[in-house]
Amino acid sequence: MSSNLTLKQLVKITPVDEKIKKRVIEEEASLTDDQKYRISRICWRLLSLIFKSKLREKREEMFKEMAEGAVEYGQDDFKKLEDEVLADLLIKLDEVKTKKEMAEIKAQVRASIEKEKQEDLSPAKNSQASVSEE
């Protein structure tokens, strides 16, 4: 997976154990390309799982509010929800200063999550694809 984020940046925004983050950052220079690649895959997958979980949670809240008659959300609200959840994920990117960098990373996160979503629908194909990519 080509990524403009460095492994260090990626690990920093991924909510894995702090000790693990520290180890990755300290040992990055001595890791092989394969190890770096696999660690980045794990990070993206975790971000994707978190994104989906948050989306589910928010959607359920909205459904509940609608069912109770408190609020009426339109389709647009549900569509915006994805952006909101994504933005929430990116809040932790405080290290990234420029707008351009932020836009690039946002695009990467979205692409990764979209890819995950597609792979989720066909797990058997997923494995084939992974092998083929080699």
Next chain:
Amino acid sequence: MVKRTRTAAQDLAEGKEQEGKLAADFTVGIEKSPKKVDLRREEKDVMASLGLLTEVTADKDEITEEERRIEEIFVKLDKGEVSINDLSRGEKTQLYLTLRALTDRQIDNDTKKEYFRRIGRKHRSPEAQEKAVYHEKIRILRTVSRIERDLTGREATFRLPDWLGVKGDLEITPLQDLAYGFKYDMSTRRPTPRDLLKVEHKIRDYQAEGLSREAAYRRAAADFASQEIEAVLNERSEEIDQTKITAAEQSFPHKKWGKLAERLPDLVQKGVLERRKIAAWGNAEDLRKFLGVEERDLSDKEIIRMLTENNPNLNFITEDGRVAPNTPRVLLNRIRNRDWDGVERYLNRRNVPQRHKTYANQLVRGLVREHSVDTVMDALIDIIDRKLPEGGVEAAPKLEAGKELVENSNSGNLAVLISEGMADSELRQQGFKKEQIDKVKEKYFYQDETGQYKLKEAVEDDEFEDKEKEQLAEFAVSHPQEAGPVYDRIALEQAGEDFDNRIEADDAFKQEVLDAVNNVCRPFYRNFREFNNLEQVEQHSQEQVRQVLENVRNSKIRELAQEKLNDPGWQEDDQLRQEVGKALVEENPQLAKEFNSSFKYIKAAEVVELGPENIAILKQNGSLAGESLTKAEEAVQAAGQELPDILDETGPRAEFKEDEEVIDQLLEQQDRRRSLLSIAWMVFLGILSMENTLMHLYQQGETEAAADLETLIQAG
């Protein structure tokens, strides 16, 4: 009769295309007169699914708040005041949430009858009725998805539960999603119930700390991801260990391979642990990296040669192109003809598909795709074996040790999977060979009266031998046809011994034999001088005479054997029966298999071979319990090992006995799907703990039911 004020056609006419489509979906027949429009079929489905067709008139106190709320919507629908399409988004949401939660209520038998009565359908047989309900249910579930899409404008997250078996609607619940894990190369199989349980446990742990379900889910995901990253980081230190091969050794390739051979058990162990990583190998470099060698130690040409030469398990270089689709015929022929120089020349031309760079890469990829990891490991062992200098290999015996290690480790994993009720076909999909599966089943499992595989009971050596003898005796009795020739043979053997003993000790018998010899010889000699003793006969110069004695001896032995066979007491001797049973099992593989699959005991020391972790899992899933567990634990301790704590056995589980009885009673009901729904409801309402319910179902071997339950609950 129900009135409608709007139709799909009206919706469309008003330009509400999207909503019109939805209305059209719901509409079966549109009548022109609003007064005569019948309740649309899917609306009926919906009502039937909620049991409202029968429960609308029921005692109001008995229905839940959710049902009361949705009933209000249905009353409006029933009165024709609104169509589903006219519902507000809030009402649609109510409908969606309630349908999602109650989606299986239409299974109720009374509702089923009422439903078919109301829509005027007659199904002659209960099977036809069941089938019709099944199809109606799928349609209702699809309706739920459609409403969600309508509400959110997004792909529905509510998909058909996979237990419905509807093709093309594969559902992945969040739990399954997490259970797939984090390795990019791991999705070669769907998560097993054990995987799901592991994830569920983790989530439950965090829920117990006060987190919401989703928050706990995220925390669990982060934990698993941390573990995976740590494993990747730790690989580095393993690799450093591998490079302990010194520079001096590197200059002597034989020593290097010898060193590798010495480390083979570790290497094989690593292979077993990293099955999934191996399954994703895409090139020859991966193979070299696993072995810790470089291209100069093991060239592409050598890999091709070793993977294909003299290896019956690797005859995958076929023209059907499954393994090496782009491999030219000329190269295939060179490989088949063992024209290795020709292969090398071809490789040097580098005229190969760009993706794989070399044919060796393709072959390695083919090896792992077309074969189990065990075969891959066999191939590696073979490679190391062939790289070692002939005759000078002290490490060679360890190759066998490595193979044994693979077998033992696999046996443990297999035993766990079999105990969890995994079918042979699924085991094969996971890369286990049929022979392995049969071997493990034969050694560690017996079949109960219903044909289910149960783990054999661990007993001490003495007890095992007693039980085995007892069972062998019974086996001989229960197989009279096969046992007959064995009894004959043993009778003859015993009669032979009897004959020799009596010749030694019984003069009358000796004389009897001598007389028989004289009687046979007398007519053949004109001046026959009778023999005075058997020694004279034995030492006689003529072969025929000595043969006469032999014939008489054989004849006498047959007589003695027949006497034994005619004696009912002889055949009823326990020791003899044991001997016959043992002979049957030893001499006939088919009978041995039959005996082993019915014999309930195993030596505790043999259970230890499954490995402490697998034994702990067998303990956890209830396959190993009671006295058998105690014996196995003692044996594990005696072997200097320790059972790891897989799950906490204390706490709420200890208080779960009563609930287990409730679940068992529900499972015993005739309508299995209904039983499952009832259990799901109880879990939903918090009456039963999901964790404990799943655990109990797995312990009872109800893995399918457990997976269905989990799916149902996840589906909402």
